[in-house]
Amino acid sequence: MTAADDNTEATHQRARLLVVDDDPDMLRLLSLRLTGAGYQVTPATSAEAALTQLEIEHPQLVLSDVRLPGRDGLQLFDEIRKNHPTLPVILLTAHGTIPDAVEATSRGVFTYLTKPYDARELLEKIAQALALSAPSASPAKGTDERWRSEIVSRSNRMAELLAEARMVAKSDASVLLRGDSGAGKELLARAIHKASARAAKPFVAVNCGAIPEALLESELFGHMKGAFTDAHANHKGLFQQADGGTLLLDEIGDMPPALQVKLLRVLQERAVRPLGGSQSIEVDVRIISATHRDLDAAMAAGQFREDLYYRLNVVTLNLPSLADRREDIPLLANHFLQRLAGKYGKRLSGFAPEALKALATAPWPGNVRQLFNVVEQVCALSTSPLVPLALVQRALRVPTVEVQTxxxxxxxxxxxxxxxxxxxxxxxxxxxxxxxxxxxxxxxxxxxxxxxxxxxxxxxxxxxxxxxxxxxxxx
Known part of the structure; x- marks a missing residue:
């Protein structure tokens, strides 16, 4: 069992399940099995009893038989959906009621299992449902988490990365962040800066691939008045603006070769000479660089200087893709939804369980940035407090674009x-x-x-x- 599995199991063992079945023997068997798996179980023998327990116990999941006396399991689900829209529900059904159960999944039931059910499959489905609806893990009491407040995560992969980042932040070593586009490299760079002794000084970021080559030198190193036609005044470059703090060189792999030479000289001499200037200016800057490119291949092709690479790559941190930290997707999606609801003047309570499931299983080639764009689309278009599956599917089918005014x-x-x-x-x-x-x-x-x-x-x-x-x- 991996550390991630241990962490997930620990989270699930604290979960309370409401189990509903009118068969005393089946209810006892289910309760024993789930208690043995580490869950807290509240039993109920009818839909009415279950609805009463819902208000008392506040469970994290409901497991119900479809055939119940009086109000059946499907009617129970409808009532739960009305008053507790994000609470996951799993139905147990006999073969004769499968069509009803299938219809229920289209309306929001997390899943259904047929009797006699497979115990391992039942535990797996419960774990999946809880993972999609679990709240963020709270930091240990007394720990200061403000340095990483912008990074929303509960996954083991990110926990390990953040632990490394916090250790690295204590030194002044140059850091190279590797990861796919949209994975959150700038957020991690900001977190490292906040955890460092330079936190009170500026954090400055520049995307080396987004600025034309002729302008990049002036942006980085500055220029003097009259250095070129539009230079009407002295201009401090980003190195000077970041003096005492941290400079993020994003997409460093896209930096033109001629500028790589000048950057190396600045790093060696710890001084910059503005365009049109005759004197160098000392700077004290911690460098964090980031790239989605394979710099080893770029060096082999002569596109990236080896001496600069080793100067920048004192410590390497690798950001996982969103697909490698899927347990963070529901947390991120709800975080973005609450953040964007204010922008669009919407009162949004969350995602329907099946909508959250669709988000958690999507491929996400564009990583966290793509997830943000999808959430912004559904937020802008949603007409109900609970974002439905159809809206999420619509956003996932089309290429995601940045929503702009x-x-x-x-x-x-x-x-x-x-x-x-x-x-x-x-x-x-x-x-x-x-x-x-x-x-x-x-x-x-x-x-x-x-x-x-x-x-x-x-x-x-x-x-x-x-x-x-x-x-x-x-x-």
Missing amino acids: YAQAKQRFERDYLVGLLKLTDGNVADAARLADRNRTEFYRLLQKHELTPGSFKADGAQGSGDPVADERQG
């Missing part, structure tokens, strides 16, 4: 449009303004609004002088 979408389109024009005209502002049917002054205002530098869009052949100021004046 009209203003945000317009801003993104405008920036992408300007970038396209500058690429098309090799950074020539007059030509780009003409194509946009705007005067040059107005076009410059748009570029400043989106922090776009025309000179960075020059074609390679047009950069013969090597002087960014002279090159940009030619545009």
Whole structure:
């Protein structure tokens, strides 16, 4: 048995189950078997008795026979669903009532088992249902968990990773975070910063693959007034902004080779020289880098410097994919739902059990980021307090996109449009303004609004002088 299994079993042994059956012998047998498996069991011989016990005991799961005197198991489920919508229900059914049980699963019953049931299968289904509805594990009394407050998790894999991260945070060693896109590398970097002696100083993050190469150097190291046409004032680079704190170099594998050389020099000398500057400025920065790429393959292909790799890779932490920490999915989904409910002005109580089951078993190639996007879609579209299965299935069938306001979408389109024009005209502002049917002054205002530098869009052949100021004046 693994540590994860031990942790899950310990969680389940604290769970209380409400077991409903009008056959005294069957009820006694079920109670003994489940008590032997470590559960607390409350027995009931009718639907009416079960509903009374529900208000007294507050169980984590209901296991009921379909055939009961008076109100049957299906009617009991309907009543439970009305008053306790997220409480999982498992039905035990004879062969003659299978069609009714199948219909019940489409309405929200977690699952059904036929009599005579397999004891091992019953325990497995109960464990699955509890895993989907279990609350977050509480931290040990007296421990300060604020450093990792943004990371929602109860899985053993994440617990081990966070323990390593907390140890690493005590040193000043450079850390390389490896993991798929959307797995939460920036959140882990922030947590390491918060747990370190640098917590009171800035945490600064930059995505090395999202900034054009010509702008990245200025962003990282800064520039002096007059270093190029749009440099109207001295600009502190991210290294200086993070002085005393932590700098996250996200997607470090996408950093251009020429900049890798300059970054290595900064790490060796612990000083930066801004563009257009004549003196180096000392900086005290802890470096955390992150990538989803295979850097070993990139080094073999000559795309990533080996000396820089070993400088950055003092300690490596590997983030598991969401598929490797499935027990965290219900916890994350409900966390995101409550967070987003306020944004959309909705009163949402949670997910229907079958909707949560669909989320927990989905493939999630986009990891936590994809889960967030799916939850945002269902939150925006839900018309009932309990998110239904149909809405989750709809969100999972279509490619997930980031939900934006009209203003945000317009801003993104405008920036992408300007970038396209500058690429098309090799950074020539007059030509780009003409194509946009705007005067040059107005076009410059748009570029400043989106922090776009025309000179960075020059074609390679047009950069013969090597002087960014002279090159940009030619545009």
